[in-house]
Amino acid sequence: MRVAVMGAGAVGGYFGAKLDRAGHEVWFISKGERRKAMRISGLRVESIDGDFQVVPLRTTRNASSVGPVDLVLFTVKSCDTREAAEAARPMVRSHTTVLAIQNGVENEAIIGEVLGDEHVVPGVAVIGVDMPEPGLIRHTNNGSITLGEVSGEETQRVRDICEAFAGADVETRVSSDIRSVKWRKLVWNASFNPITALTGRRVLDLIEDDNARTLAEDAMREAIAVGRGLGHKIDDSIIARATQRDPNWADSKTSMLQDIERGRPTEIDALCGAVVRGGERVNVPTPVNSSLLRLVKAKERAVVETRGL
Known part of the structure; x- marks a missing residue:
């Protein structure tokens, strides 16, 4: 699966690193010191489940250089949702799913306005994690994702996402009332x-x-x-x-x-x-x-x- 992480901070970096380690092609959209650190030494994860490092790591500041992806893992701060959705446009095609695991309950509507509601799957991440310095993620608690279609239907794309995360050793649940x-x-x-x-x-x-x-x-x-x-x-x-x-x-x-x-x-x-x-x-x-x-x-x-x- 080709995956792009929009918002490669602590949450996006952790789940993206897990998917990368499991063999998926993961692109981390980032900038500044965070991107510089990831280009040089990848991502180091200090985790209650065991430390690991992903290096080399695919990272870019420009989503248009990535090309079409199967999954956009959307983890930016809520105040940056619209801008990030606009930036993600070049990666979204008819088959692309945008999994929004941000805090709050209004982001999916904004992403849908920009990219189309048909692409968006809402999700919830339960995790204790932070990034004390660029390129280092500290995982201290939990680490699960719950997702589901707004309609309540368990679709093939939801099953595919769950299978990808399960293969990356991430606990994943499907909800009929997300x-x-x-x-x-x-x-x-x-x-x-x-x-x-x-x-x-x-x-x-x-x-x-x-x-x-x-x-x-x-x-x-x-x-x-x-x-x-x-x-x-x-x-x-x-x-x-x-x-x-x-x-x-x-x-x-x-x-x-x-x-x-x-x-x-x-x-x-x-x-x-x-x-x-x-x-x-x-x-x-x-x-x-x-x-x-x-x-x-x-x-x-x-x-x-x-x-x-």
Whole structure:
């Protein structure tokens, strides 16, 4: 299978490296220091499942040089979705599938506007991973993908993608209700991501702090209520599962905390912002998510101003 990874950061780099190691032709679309490091030494993965390195590695800054591919693994930040979809155009033909495993619940619609809804398969990645330096990925928790057609049908292309990932030793599941699966992940993301970003604490630290955990639970309850109002299937037990004191989270930083630490834009609008917008559609109040949205935006501005001094 010919694969292109749009967004060769920690998540895209990890899954792309696994596919490459399994024998697929994988192209990593990247730029700057990240691309330079990958060209020189490939990708090193320090993983709870065993370290490995992919070298040599195919990388380019220009998607038009890759040619048509079978699969585009779409992992860019939500704020970059439209620009990345436009950049991916030269690689997309009638047979190409775009597997979107980004955070948030609105990216697939944007990709569909640019490339065509018929190409898009929504997915969810559950993984603890970061990139402490260009060319190095640290995998600390989980590492699975759930995907499915919006129609709920199990198509041949979904089976082919699952087979490719299974052959790369990636746990993969097919869902007949992928939109609900994505909203259930949003319930976690819209609570833990902003609170860790605001407090500078890791996931397990947050869970073990009564005040922070209570705030996260309140944010999750709002997101659950909105999701149900939109027709998604979400069980109340998701809160208890999310706040279990799992030692595997001890070394896990959320992507939003990593963004704040490195002075990068966050995905707050795609997370809490999506909950707030959904709440407005179904008349569900979202005061906690609204507050988290404003606070993280203020934190972003403060970080930018500090770095600019």
